[in-house]
Amino acid sequence: MDQEYLLKCRKRIKNASYDDSTAIEVTERKVQFWFNVINAAIFDNRLPKFHEIEIGNYKTFHALCECDDVTYTLKIKSKFENRKRFVEVIAHEMIHLYEWVEYQKMTHGKDFYEWKNKLKRYNLDLYKNY
Numbered sequence: 622m623d624q625e626y627l628l629k630c631r632k633r634i635k636n637a638s639y640d641d642s643t644a645i646e647v648t649e650r651k652v653q654f655w656f657n658v659i660n661a662a663i664f665d666n667r668l669p670k671f672h673e674i675e676i677g678n679y680k681t682f683h684a685l686c687e688c689d690d691v692t693y694t695l696k697i698k699s700k701f702e703n704r705k706r707f708v709e710v711i712a713h714e715m716i717h718l719y720e721w722v723e724y725q726k727m728t729h730g731k732d733f734y735e736w737k738n739k740l741k742r743y744n745l746d747l748y749k750n751y
Contacts, residue, residue, distance in 0.1 A: 630661040
């Protein structure tokens with residue numbers, strides 16, 4: 622991976638983590654952009670892309686990663702109160718994708734929370750629920 626690109630990605634995440642005032646309208650393009658940035662900076666580009674991104678007015682969750690043997694789907698709500706929360710939620714679902722790719726399961730257990738310190742380096746929080 623190009624070192625200059627990696628540094629840019631890290632800087633983008635840190636900048637986003639301090640943006641807690643700008644509301645976000647979610648688009649597939651924004652999701653893909655942040656997926657690529659987080660994948661480079663935090664996951665060393667090891668994650669496959671989501672095959673499907675479904676944006677909706679979900680009431681019971683901010684986002685949801687659904688995986689099977691063939692398809693990786695991200696369902697994500699259409700609005701977030703700020704960019705920091707948007708990036709945190711994408712990173713959260715990417716951890717679930719990592720769990721699926723590596724272990725064929727998704728949890729909020731020990732493997733999930735092992736990512737907490739890595740996210741904290743970028744001023745991102747990792748919660749079970751947002």
